[in-house]
Amino acid sequence: MGSQYKEGYMIDLQLADKTHDEQRQGEALIIDAPVQQNSRKLYIESYGCQMNFADSEIVASILLDQGFQTTGDYKEADVVFINTCSIRENAEQRVRNRLSQFGAEKRRNPKLIVGVLGCMAERLKSKFLEEEKLVDVVVGPDAYRDLPQLIGQVEEGQKAINVLLSREETYADISPVRLNGNGITAFISIMRGCDNMCSFCVVPFTRGRERSRDPHSILAEAQDLVDKGYKEVTLLGQNVDSYKWKGADAAEDAEIEVNFAQLLEKVALLNADLRVRFSTSHPKDITDEVLYTIAKYDNICNYIHLPVQSGSSRVLELMNRTYTREWYINRVDAIRKIIPGCAISSDIIAGFCTETEEEHQETLTMMDYVGYDFAFTFSYSERPGTLAARKLEDDIPEKVKSRRLSEILVKQQEWSLKRLQENVGKTLRILVEGKSKKSDLDYCGRNDQNAMVVFPASENIKPGQYANVFIERCTSATLLGRIAD
Ligand code: SAH
Ligand code: SF4
């Protein structure tokens, strides 16, 4: 998933129950723009998945049109927004802790407007205003166009809320302001919401019905990124394989239907030097057509995030994932056959309701069957309102959940190391993303399979260019090498 995984991430992963969602928590998003006199200042902090980060860029774009500037320091802001995640209880707890810090600032500066956006806003709605007295405005993910009006309401001394979900909103016409970007890799939202009802998951409740964005606007956004010098785009959706759009073609003289494989092809054809990634694929929906499209185009990366959640068919059924162990294995076999060398990553939940030791073992044997390049692993966290919360008992003791989780982590660490070791002695083509986090003397970048590679910087190669890097050694998270002669 492109730069979704920050350098060093896999090391962190070994230590705690954290996701890619939570890794980038609490990042303040700022843009460099000339400071206008008297403009109001917006501070926006995002939690959760890449879709939330992409939404913050939409929010910034909407408020920039209203004359706001972004700031990286909430203490100098007129408006502080926190774009929130509800996926697990600890994600929500983190947001509440942060809100209490903003509360202290508000006591110092009573004019400060504090807003809660995103999935927690949608889940808790007006309860937020009752529970957290310092919050002035609560806005769900489909209501960001209403922000200027809602801020106006707060300025008149009222509390403001809009948590209406929409069946149509895709913000297709809003060009996101690229916040904190490296100018090389970017995310493009291709759809919103989710129509699957995985029994553990809060997303269908917080993000609403699935809808696909007009492909013309997706292609225009990708082209604009290419024109600005970007070299990699990641197409984002909760289930990209169910992308489907029906409407007029570019000339508006015929009705066309575009599925995900076709969209992927169109984006790949824009520019042969633009790398294309995507996330997330759903095992029940990923088609051979998608796999053949990936195989056909060199610039579509050989990397698929295909969350399995559990290796047991009985647990998968309780999770309402609508595939079995055998079906998942069939999809993995198809990937191996059609795209040899394709990296595969996963999300895995430990200790879902009623999971037995044998079923947990099936998850471990599934991990051995696939040999995941990476995996994001979680302890099951019951979410209010979900099917599982209503129908199943969260009966696996915390101790058992965390022991199972650590067995999964250990296994994944072995596989991550093994997969990375397969690259030692090879020369890989790396898109240089910038200086490494640990040293200014090193560059970092990724190969096609999404492995992070660190190597000594060279004056002859700049970030945004490709480098051929000879891999000398690796850790379980990073490949280390030098630019090949
Ligand atoms: N749309 C993606 C998942 C988005 S949420 C998909 O279908 O794969 C990211 C991950 O969080 C999920 O894959 C799942 O592994 C995890 N997750 C979601 N709800 C959870 C819960 N209640 N407890 C623990 N992990 C959860
Ligand atoms: Fe949640 Fe399932 Fe939708 Fe993914 S596919 S967002 S896990 S309901």
Ligand code: F3S
């Ligand atoms: Fe979290 Fe909402 Fe994303 S619950 S993972 S921010 S869709």
